[in-house]
Amino acid sequence: MCRIALSLCAMGAASLGIAAPAASESAKGDADRPNVLLIVADDLGYSDLGAFGGEIPTPNLDQLANQGMLLTNHYVTPTCSPTRAALMAGTDNHLAGLGTMGEYLPQAPKLQGKPGYEGYLNDRVYWLPEVMRDAGYHTYMAGKWHLGTKPEQWPVARGFEHSFALINGGGSHFAPVPGKPIFADRAQYVEDDQRTELPTDFYSSKSYTDKLIQYVKQNHGDGKPFFAWAAYTAPHWPLHAPDEDIQKFKGQYAAGYEAIRAARLERLKSLGLMDEDAQPNLGLPKSKDYPSWDMLTPEEQANEARRMEVYAAMVHNMDRHVGRLIQTLKDLGEYDNTLVIFMSDNGAEATDSFFPPNENTDNSVENIGRRLSNVGYGARWAEVSATPFRLFKGYTAEGGISSPAFVRLPGQNGSTERINVPTHVTDIAPTILDFAGIRLPEGNKYNGRAVSPMSGVTLAPVLKGDASTEQLANRVLVGELFGGRYVRDGKWKLVSVMVPFAKNEWELYDLEQDRSESHNVAAEHPEIVMQMVRLWDQYVVQNGVVFAPNERMPDVRRGAKSEIKLPGAKAH
Template identity: 45%
Template sequence: MNQGKKVFGHLLTRWATPLAKKFTYSCSMAGNPVNLGPGLRTVGIVVNVAAFAVPAICAAADEPRRPNIVIILADDMGFADMGSYGSEIKTPNMDSLAKDGVRFTNFYTHASSSPTRSMLLTGVDTHLNGLGNMDEWTAPNQWGHDGYEGYLNDQVVTLPQMLRDAGYHTYMVGKWHMGKSPKQIPAARGFERDFSLLDGAGSYWDMTNFTAASPKTVFTEDGKYLSKLPDDYYATKTYTDKLIGFIDANHGDGKPFFAYVSHQAPHDPFHLPRDWRTRHVGEYDKGWDTVRQERLKRQIELGIMPADTQLSERMWFIPDPIVLAPAPRAILGKKMELYAGMVENMDFHVGRLIDHLKKIGEYENTVFIVFGDNGAEGTDLFAMIAGTPGTRDFLYAAIKWSQTHPNAWGDPGSYVGYGPMWAQVSMTPFSQYKGWLAEGGIRNALIISGPAVKRPKGGINRGLMHVADLMPTLLEIAGASYPKTYGGHEVPALLGKSWVPMLAGRTDTPRSEQDYLAWELFGNRAVRQGEWKLRWEYEPFGKGEWELYNLAADPGERKNLAAERPDKVKALLALWDSYVRTNNVILPSRSVFEALKDKLPQRVPDDPGYPPLLYKKQFVPPKDMLADPKP
């Protein structure tokens, strides 16, 4: 008899505990998370044992589980860098998500890293959430103002906090870039497990940072600051290993998970293992113009861009590769070879994650969201930091970042970015790149797949979307809702709109023709409503005045229509004023771009074939008119 009690007790423990967990999460499904708490766990066990015995009560357990959510954020990856968006770069794993899901062509981020990330994780405009400017470039007149703290401020509630409260496991790996102090790190902002690079960039191999003032990058793991990195550390690989470990550690407890996979790749420096460096040797010697044209052709074939799309201008200070000698084409091409390797290596590790989720039976119940955090990087960050001989950071770089030989590119101590010419390729067909508010700075590729997507697989959608939409979208998917107050104080209103109806196929866009989007960063500004965009940028990238573009007809922003359509300018300016008032926008008194006009060559039009002096080929006379000189 006693033996029978033991067996029963064993069975009770074996079956009841996971069922109790299941019950807990089933209760959460209604959108009202219920945490039974330790005191009620026994009750839960009893209830669930009963449920096990009585099928009628088991109905709640038969409801579909809430999906896992995986956000794969690629750092500085451009609109045109995935195969499914027209790239020659091989990204079979991310493309497989596109094949299973939907691609979007009118998705906007912000123009740089931390502002985008802040909106991704809060759904609130940057000027309210603390990243009204990047921490690195906060202007004197912004210092001390709410919304310009340079980190996620205390006014906002984060997506992982909300999802954790809704019964999700919340994991983060990779780059954080929204604060380093104990109250600002991922563990303090809602992540249950994390392995995070707190800085905006750094070596992929070790803790080497870029400046003498801040020579070491800072990492946290599960809320503790790391004194060293794991053995065999390589950022992209280690992040993936850690995430798989997090998932496995809790797998089987019945709770869904939210994973924020914030890859450092392919942000410069282009550090990557040797066997990933040589997969495109010589492929880019043909030059950026040709690659851009090839990508646009594929984009049109794929349906990513309309058939009549024109490439944006090649920026006036970038040479036509046709006039370059083979050596610089090879050297500059090698930089793109490395970049392609960075993207492919990241895709490989994304594939590892996908394969693992398939292996443990979670893939079908996982919503994947893949995008880049801003436009591709055309600015030479290294030159900006260490490019002036005799400066403190030049000397620091001489020790830490001086592996300049092309054969060393990718090794620790090398610093390779690929420059504005290739950044424009990554942003095909758009104009400009990261940091700027032309489409090349803010429009990005977006793939969504998984159970929330009911649209035809492999489809393309042109709805107007914004990174701040993720907060309401994912809360809705998780069965949670955005609160009016959190932590005893009011939280700012959400900026974005849920994509759930659109993903379900009930609408084609989350926005009406009257809805608008607006951006301000480094003093550059833009508003988009419908197919119209009003843009103000520092010279010489912009004109230092408002410019107007019709993005439907001119996605490359070649033709400024401000003079022709003053009515549109006026209407969009009114929206801009509204945006400024609503979101606490303080235009910076200083900007990273303030003196750029004096540094760049005079802006001239991009007229292919000019000057003919350099383009006209050898004259070949008619054969029947050839003759030898007369004696």
């Protein structure tokens, strides 16, 4: 087994045969430096985009993907704010302050006060926008922040020159209805350093795009490149979309979960993203809580189909506004000088309804997706979005941590290429810095504060065709959230997903043969399990992972050291 333990050893870009990005000091002049557009969807499943086998029309994102390179094994954390922390810091979420989500710290007293569990993007890591700004870039963001609620933790305090941000983890995609507040209206918005109210015509994807276009245009022509983060909240709950978008999908999901999932798998195969003999994970066992389509009444089927229609409308709508962003870059003459990176922050969300209803909530079938509605689309549709993987957001199974992702290089207009080896969210910041010619200072200090080194690696040499993917193929990736954990080493994945209906012991999967995690081979390979557990234990120590009971994952009851119960293997 290879010992290129990137997450464990803070291995830098030099591992791929180039200099690590070392100031922010720029090795290029402004005219030579590309703009960077980072697009992040919220709770988008692996197979939701057309480029990844989905039936939802996403022509703008598909065109970007088809001109660029698909990252078919791109890993993120199981939920949103830990991924965003790793994205902005280029290092493990436990070092960046989001060892758990801030919302769940009150439920986990043993995590409170522990380094790396502050519940916000802490000051012991690099902040990508700050580094970019200090190196002469304009820095803009619009959309979901979720990395700290206090003014000293807002985007403007972390290096964004201009920002229009949803501070919380979620909220209504529409402006509040006057006199009829619902729980989802409690979201906080800020612009730069001021709290702000939403305009009456607010819709998340449109309004975030409007702001980002405004920011990009206002400084265009001054000779400085920009870093812009489009942090969309679609398709995160509550499911909301304009009526004209919802109408486009009427009747398209009446066939039900199983039929839509099967069709997606066939498209994944036809695209070459899955082997011809690939089988999907069978999903959650059928029960009254997790019924199959044929167990539902006609009324329940209509309700479920409507939810997926709205979800599809949200994805389609987001894609249209991405198209507006791209057209703006073309109109400004900047498109072919812009690095575009797209990813989702985690797998699909299995929530049926998160915010509690009140007297103003209207979740009737006819109103789902409109103002005052407040629903998600549930576990079965989340399994569809995760096709062909196991589980969804919140879990370290492939369905929770595999993100649809792609990169389009400046000026790249060729046919789709693919990077099929593992990449990771922590690679994004080093990759951006490399393309921008920005070198981080030596000594792990930045602007007077001690910082953890970026543990991700630059993908630039591979993306440019200057390096092979061999070292990425053999890298070790390790992660943890809510007690769920995984180790990926080459083709092997060791995982404990921490779900109420499982034993939550270590499981081992050969992802080359079984990426759907359907055949646990831990009993056949106890020696590999033991080797990978040692990697896990190193990760715990080096990243300050603390195990503690968490009310959201009630089965998390173990200490940091692993218990293995396999034939021929001693408990560890």
